[in-house]
Amino acid sequence: MPDVFIDNQRFYNPVDYVLQQIGGTWKAPVLWRLRTKTLRYSELEKDIPHISQKMLTKTLRELEKDNIIEKKVYAKVPPHTEYSLTAKGKMIIPLIESIRNTGLELMKEEGIDYDAMIKEEKKNVLKK
Amino acid sequence: MPDVFIDNQRFYNPVDYVLQQIGGTWKAPVLWRLRTKTLRYSELEKDIPHISQKMLTKTLRELEKDNIIEKKVYAKVPPHTEYSLTAKGKMIIPLIESIRNTGLELMKEEGIDYDAMIKEEKKNVLKK
DNA sequence: CAGTATCCAATATGATACTG
DNA sequence: CAGTATCATATTGGATACTG
Numbered sequence A, B: 001m002p003d004v005f006i007d008n009q010r011f012y013n014p015v016d017y018v019l020q021q022i023g024g025t026w027k028a029p030v031l032w033r034l035r036t037k038t039l040r041y042s043e044l045e046k047d048i049p050h051i052s053q054k055m056l057t058k059t060l061r062e063l064e065k066d067n068i069i070e071k072k073v074y075a076k077v078p079p080h081t082e083y084s085l086t087a088k089g090k091m092i093i094p095l096i097e098s099i100r101n102t103g104l105e106l107m108k109e110e111g112i113d114y115d116a117m118i119k120e121e122k123k124n125v126l127k128k
Numbered sequence C: 001c002a003g004t005a006t007c008c009a010a011t012a013t014g015a016t017a018c019t020g
Numbered sequence D: 001c002a003g004t005a006t007c008a009t010a011t012t013g014g015a016t017a018c019t020g
Helices: A014-022 A027-034 A041-047 A053-065 A087-109 A114-127 B014-022 B027-034 B041-047 B053-065 B087-109 B114-127
Strands: A004-006 A009-011 A069-074 A080-085 B004-006 B009-011 B069-074 B080-085
Touching: A009 A014, A014 A027, A014 A087, A014 B027, A014 B087, A027 A041, A027 A053, A027 A069, A027 A080, A027 A087, A027 B014, A041 A053, A041 A080, A053 A069, A080 A087, A087 A114, A087 B014, A087 B087, B004 B014, B009 B014, B014 B027, B014 B087, B027 B041, B027 B053, B027 B069, B027 B080, B027 B087, B041 B053, B041 B080, B053 B069, B080 B087, B087 B114
Parallel strands: none
Antiparallel strands: A004 A009, A069 A080, B004 B009, B069 B080
């Protein structure tokens, strides 16, 4: 497995190349929410549990740099920005679904029904 | 996306759960080499470019802990250990192939033919 | 052969306060 | 609203030396 240089950065192999772009804790949660719709900064912040402003901003900047998402700024007061997937971003979504499905399978082997947990959560949100 | 607790560890979502087990720089290179055969510690060390002893050992311990690989020790002098995939490890290989294939596709969009690079490398190894 | 142990630098992440 | 700046901590990973 030879090294590859792209944009002056070195990658050890194709998996490394992908995981540098969509790996880590926060990239998948952002992309997952953008898969069906455009969202604002504040919507992402509200929707993604545990994410800090710092990590959300960093994640967005990296996804932009790698041309996976694009940002649209409406120069108004108060400011309004929207994030959406690029063509490359849309190419990557099926892979995230594959990773997610593998996760659901592995959880099932551990006796956990994650889809049921999501439904429970939605019910509780509505109660409040 | 609710949190999940498995073996006293918290995961934010199914993708997080998978990437904690096979993400990072070194897990995929190890699993990729074990996908077709059992290998010894020293063989993995020789085959994986750039990996340090420390990272190889750490990676192997984590993959064992997560029941993705298993270790067989032959109590001889000198020592002889073999690593191979478990059933769970074999379940995960197709996902690594998917990630890898996505990487090959993305590289192609950047004008890089990685398969050709591998062939070049093999030729050069034979020359020496 | 197959690891451990130790030291050190770089990166990741959270918390908090501040701003155009 | 959508960020930045700063401080502090934890984790990651390389280099080197040592060991049953």
